[in-house]
Amino acid sequence: MxxxxxxxxxxxxxxxxxxxxxxxxxxxxxxxxxxxxxxxxxxxxxxxxxxxxxxxxxxxxxxxxxxxxxxxxxxxxxxxxxxxxxxxxxxxxxxxxxxxxxxxxxxxxxxxxxxxxxxxxxxxxxxxxxxxxxxxxxxxxxxxxxxxxxxTDNFVMMLAGSRLRVTLVTIHEALADVPRLVTFDKVLATIRTTNGDLARYFTPRPRLAVLALNPHCGEGGMFGNEDQDIIRPAVEAARSEGIDATGPLSADTLFHLAVKGDYDAVICMYHDQGLIPLKLLHFDDGVNVTLGxxxxxxxxxxxxxxxxxxxxxxxxxxxxxxxxxxxxxxxxxxxxxx
CATH class of the missing domain: 3.40.718.10 (Isopropylmalate Dehydrogenase)
Structure with a gap:
């Protein structure tokens, strides 16, 4: 019909x-x-x-x-x-x-x-x-x-093109404020909303990559603890709900895999982490979609x-x-x- x-x-x-x-x-x-x-x-x-x-x-x-x-x-x-x-x-x-x-x-x-x-x-x-x-x-x-x-309380910004989709845990925030805004609840809510609306409108079982906040996923705490203490537990909680999420993953290599087709969307911790690669590929034809x-x-x-x-x-x-x-x-x- x-x-x-x-x-x-x-x-x-x-x-x-x-x-x-x-x-x-x-x-x-x-x-x-x-x-x-x-x-x-x-x-x-x-x-x-x-x-x-x-x-x-x-x-x-x-x-x-x-x-x-x-x-x-x-x-x-x-x-x-x-x-x-x-x-x-x-x-x-x-x-x-x-x-x-x-x-x-x-x-x-x-x-x-x-x-x-x-x-x-x-x-x-x-x-x-x-x-x-x-x-x-x-x-x-x-x-x-x-x-x-x-x-709406739980909303997510997604930027999308034919080769890459990214969603954001934090949106228009000063970079200095991002670490305190990346919380377990916020990361998990972003994963859930991304998964729900991708399944609703785009692909039945989305494969989600969740990025680390710090270089090399914090390098065992040398560059920060957010990845192991906040992001990893949020990913594990999402997986326990049946969501196909993987992370935290290092941003410097992940986008190559996403563009190859290994993931349906990449969940990014802050604005430029996601928008720089997205606009590199889809400067003219990228679309902003509000999920949730x-x-x-x-x-x-x-x-x-x-x-x-x-x-x-x-x-x-x-x-x-x-x-x-x-x-x-x-x-x-x-x-x-x-």
């Missing part, structure tokens, strides 16, 4: 001063997007039209209040407008508090639509966290905001790229990959319910 029509995906426009609107327009011009889903953009009509004009795209906007139950016609973009920004809040490369507030509303509305079942998933364009904070919305990023909106939520959320794996905004040269590959992955996950979920 599955979907009678393609899944509906809410696509948030992202920072109006960045490349989000451009890469969305470029994505919507790709046949593979409309072949996989029914997208509706949550954003600003003037900003979206500017991007269409900039790219000379053969697209037209249809304003909607709710997701239509039909596929968009050729060249038609569904838009649910939530802002009407002034020209000074649309200037390329110059984020503003008004733009940050608009971004917050786009994300909040997309999450609401997902929770109500009016759309099947959401895919997000890049935001500026400082602009959102300037508007009074104090979150380190999309992930933490969506966790609050959905009432009651909704499906994917995103581009890059920022607002203000230096490229308004030039029409930013790559849409990550946005395309994010929308397609959201649609694929929605189809898997619906199929398993059927």
């Amino acid at each position: 599955g979907f009678d029509i393609r899944p509906a995906i809410a696509v948030t426009m992202g920072d109006p001063a960045g490349i989000g609107p451009e890469i969305i327009v470029k994505s919507m011009a790709r046949r593979e997007i409309l072949a996989s889903c029914r997208p509706v953009i949550i954003g600003d009509r003037s900003v979206l039209q500017r991007a269409i004009d900039l790219l000379a795209a053969d697209l037209r906007i249809t304003t909607v209040e709710e997701m239509p139950d039909r596929d968009p016609a050729s060249g038609e973009l569904y838009l649910k407008p939530l802002s009407d920004l002034a020209p000074q809040d649309m200037e390329y490369g110059k984020p503003t508090a008004a733009g940050g507030d608009a971004v917050f509303r786009y994300i909040t509305e997309a999450a609401r639509l997902c929770l109500k079942g009016e759309v099947d998933a959401m895919a997000t364009a890049p935001i500026n966290k400082e602009a959102m904070n300037a508007a009074g919305h104090h979150y380190p990023g999309h992930t933490e905001l969506l966790a609050e909106l959905t009432g 939520l009651p909704i499906i959320r994917t995103s581009v794996d890059h920022g607002t790229a203000y230096n490229l905004a308004g030039k029409g040269i930013a790559s849409e590959e990550s946005m395309v990959a994010a929308i397609k992955m959201a649609a694929e996950m929605a189809v898997v979920r619906q199929t398993r319910k059927a």
Whole structure:
């Protein structure tokens, strides 16, 4: 069984001063997007039209209040407008508090639509966290905001491409704070959430590699005790629950094995431990997936790229990959319910 029509995906426009609107327009011009889903953009009509004009795209906007139950016609973009920004809040490369507030509303509305079942998933364009904070919305990023909106305590950031998937025990934290934040409970919760959602959406029995925090797994305590005292017991606890997890493993060699296909995901202790190898392989087409939520959320794996905004040269590959992955996950979920 599955979907009678393609899944509906809410696509948030992202920072109006960045490349989000451009890469969305470029994505919507790709046949593979409309072949996989029914997208509706949550954003600003003037900003979206500017991007269409900039790219000379053969697209037209249809304003909607709710997701239509039909596929968009050729060249038609569904838009649910939530802002009407002034020209000074649309200037390329110059984020503003008004733009940050608009971004917050786009994300909040997309999450609401997902929770109500009016759309099947959401895919997000890049935001500026400082602009959102300037508007009074104090979150380190999309992930933490969506966790609050959905009432989720155990959430995990996964970055994914065709050759590598990584998840993070700690996300946006100062490196100096990481050792005290890598706790038994946090490592075990990350393993459980990674295993659960990979099994739910991607592969029935995930093979998980769990990285050490320190070089050479601490070298018997010479370089730190976290690996033996915290990470290893967490891995053992996960294995006692039937999870196929291995670790702690040394990061300097593990990624070679993961890329060869020995593991379905690598659980990393901190942000750069996972994102450096991921972006080395998937700089253009990496996808950010928030695991553990009651909704499906994917995103581009890059920022607002203000230096490229308004030039029409930013790559849409990550946005395309994010929308397609959201649609694929929605189809898997619906199929398993059927």
